[in-house]
Structure formats: C-alpha cells, structure tokens
Amino acid sequence: MPTPTLLVLIPLTSENRALIGAFFGIVDASDSSSRDEAIAAHGENVRAVLTNGTIGISATDIGRLPHLELIGALGAGYENIARDAAKARGIVVVNGAGTNDDCVADHAFALLLAAVRAIPNLDGACRAGRWRDDLPMQPNFSGKRLGVVGLGTIGRKVARRALGFDLEIGYHNRREQPETPYAYFDSLMALAGWADYLVVTTPGGAATHHLIGADVLEALGPRGYLVNVSRGSVVDTAALADALAHGAIAGAGLDVYEGEPAPPALLTGSERVVLTPHVGGRSPEALAASAALFVENATRYFAGQAVLTPV
Template structure:
C-alpha cells in the first residue's frame, strides 16, 4: 500500500477540517500545521519539505514562488475559500502544479455580513449601545437613516455581489454596480465609472477580487463622490481601499462612515480607524460560519481526492 500524500497547511483551519485531513491523509498537527504561513526550518527542514505533495492556504497567505521552490514534490495548492490572489499561479503553471479554490462556499455568509455592517452603521447600533450604557437614553433617540429605499452601489458583480443585490431587493433598494464589464443578467444599472457609481450611492459595498488590479481602487476621489451621507463597506480585500484616503475622508467628514471586514496590513489596524465613532471593523471573518466552513472543507477534500485519484479537478483555477 502506497504512503498517503503529505499535506502541509499554512493557514489556521477549523477543527473539523483538521480532523478530516488526519483521517484521509495522516495529517500531523505537530509536523504539518503551520498556521502562521511559515515553512519549517532547521536541520531536517529540507527533508521534511521534500515529501510535501499538497499545500492548503488562502488568498491572504497565498504561496509565492520562493516557497514553492522549497517544495520539490508539490503537486497541488488548495486555497481554503474563494480567494487565491497571493498564490503565484504563473509559477505553479510552469511547474505543472494544480491550483484550486472553493468559489461560492462562503458567498452567502459574506453577503449576510455585508448587510449586517450596513444596518449597524446606518442605524448606529454600536454608538447607540454605548450611549445607553452611559445613561444617555433620551439624548440618543434621534432619527437615523435606514436601508429601505436607499441607493446601493456594488463593486464586483460576482457570486457575492449578486447575493448582496438579491438581499437589497428585499429592502426595495435601487441597485447600481461597477466592474470590468456589464453583465446582461445582472440586476441594477451598470456604471463604467466608479466615481459615478459612488456619487449615485448611499451605500457602496466592495465585493470584488483583490490583487494588483484592484489595489486602492477606492481612493479619495471615490470617497468624496460617495459624500457626507454615504457609507463604504468592504468585504473584499483590504487593499481595495486606500487607507490613508479613507482616514482623511473620515476626518474631513466627507463620508458618513465605514464598515470594514478587511484592512490593509492586517491585523494591524490604524488606531485612528479603530477610534472613529462611525467605523466598524470586524476581523476578516465575514465568510466564516459553521455552514461555510463545512462547505470549504468538503471542497478541499474533493479537490485533493480528485487530484490524487487521477481525476479532473473541478475547482482548478484557470491560469490566463
């Protein structure tokens, strides 16, 4: 009987996923689990790394060419989730390494989270709770904006963007969107200019891919266009918003507030961002729910089984 393929995990994984890897691939947390993203080092590191045939990572941690080079037996890189922007797919392709991801497995959870941030910001859940704790009940009962009938702008009309749009329709929101090109079957009006979309929106939700193509897509001009009554919500990647521009816009009251599940240089959030009363920050967990974790586990196991079973890997990434 041949030995089980060795799997190396470079990200923190749910217990159910670790257990599944133990059962199917003899995964050893003391040897194969590197949740900080580092590769083993020391005298016997090269020998250990030479037997790794699969890596589990995600879009944030990724896997660059240098780390791939330290894994001579590597055959497959699995992103635990939809994002894979920091996996060097070109380097993988040159070596014939398969790269997979799990699109759609956490999309509904992310869409729910985006709406939670919108409601919490507009209705002022966090500052109003603090006001009540301080005994300021009567003084804190002013009118707050709501979502019903408001204008929603979505950046990125992919799986998550479409689920956000579906939820928005339940609030009778008008919908606009921006992306590389319009979609004939997408709800709402396409805006080729992000500045124009921001100007037309009360809430601007970022649900696009990360990576160089969208780095600082939301800059000061976009935030100024959103305006003093507008909110920006980011459930995409921290790099999509220019953090300095966001801080300046908040300080100048050019926007009403921000809901951020992701930030640049995670987890090091600027103190001024955390201290701002009209900013909500969650720790990059919009896609995390029991259901999404199970779906991501199942997608990971399916990709590994297909690859090592000599089958076509359904969730393989196409390299352009």
C-alpha cells in the same frame, strides 16, 4: 497508494483537521515560525499545500517543495498564492469558490446596517445610561441606492439581499452583465456619485489596489456609506480616514483592511467606522463546506480526474 503528505499553512478546526486527515498525512505549519522548520523537515515529501488568500504561499516556498502537485486555498481568495510559479511547475491551484458566499453577503449587510444605524455607538450609549434624546438620529436604511463594486457571486448575493430592503441596485464591473436586472455603470466614479451605499466585493490583488480612493469617496458624498468585504488593499486607508474625519462620507463598515492582522490605527479612533477582524467568510458552516470542497478537489486530482474549482 500511500497517503499524500499535505503541508497546512493555516489553522484548522478540529473537525476540519479530522476530515482532511482522513485523506492526507498532515504536516502542520500554521504559523510563520514553524513554516521553515516544517518545510526543511518534510519538504521532500509534500505533494499538496493547504493555505488561504491572505497567507498564500510564496514562489520561494514553492521552490522548496520539489514534489508539490496541488495547492488549495480554503475560501475563495487566492491573491497571495504565487500562481505564476505554480503554473511554471504545472502545479494545480484550487480554491473554495462558493463555500462562504452567503456568509460574506450576510456580513456585508450586518456591517452596512450597523454603520447606517450607528448600532455600536448606540449600544455604547445605552450601556452608559444615555437616552435617545441626547443622541443624533440616524437615517432610514431602506429605500436608498446600493452600488455593488464587483458583481460576482458574492456581489449578486448582496444585491439579492438588498431587494428585501427596497434598495435600488447598481453595479460596476469591468464588463456589463446584460442578464442582470440591475443598472450598470461603466465607471466607478459614476456609480459612487449615484449610490447612497457602496459595497465592495471585488477581488484583491494588484489590479484593484486602492481602487477606492479619495476621488471615489468624495463622489460617494457626505450622506454615503462604504462597506468593504473584499480585501483590505482595495481601499486606501489614509484616504478613508481623512474622508471620515472631515465628513466627506457619513460612515463605513470594514471587515478587511490594510496591514491585517494589526488593527488599522488610522481608523480605530473614529466613531463613524464599524470594524470586524476579517470574519465575514468565517462560520462553522462555511469552513466545513470549504474543507469538504478541498478534499473533493484533492481526491479528484490524485485520482487523475478534473478538479471542480481550478484557479
């Protein structure tokens, strides 16, 4: 059987390219300027696409790939993949569910600790020669209340890490999960009003657009901290900037934000927010695991077997 042609819409490490290249003929279109050219030149032969949730693939581009059978998302996200267009064509969509959960949960805690204890600001002050007596004291981190918005796999891992800090845990989901030992809140407002820390791990997409707005931030309160490791669209940037500027909340940690990859201009001037450039799920281990899962899914699909992580 000839090697299937794979259109790659995202950058790959050399190790992952070698792994995937052992099973596919790779057509590289990892930047927007090369995509049209690659599809025009190779679209007739493409049987699989590798992308991620941020880049996705449009219905228009799917329409230009007449023999496309499989779309893979490197990582858990798939919100910008035109799934309706794929479904209409019978194209199978898979993702890297579970491959970067630990990395994202670790990063969520790094952001939360950094925000509550003001680590970036203290680092800057120390380098500038300022001693502790000139600086405001930060609150204890442990012994507080942590609210998880979206108790999926990553949310559960965040909650598990919270136990080590003696945090009381609550969560909000569309449906209660009776098997969990954590307190369930049937409204996001109720959870925000209860919590000291609010960690957002819900999926992106239209259903959660601006889920965290001015009302939720007001309920979180002037001693509350927000962390978002889901998708930038979930948090209303303007509302968050206003809340930080006026002390409606104490601080925030964001790995994702609206308008990526451009930095969030409304937030970059605030010392109350810790920002990282959407790296929560990125580590050598996580990327290698996601690439290996894509290869396993693709191998199964082209052998006529069920895929492991269908979307």
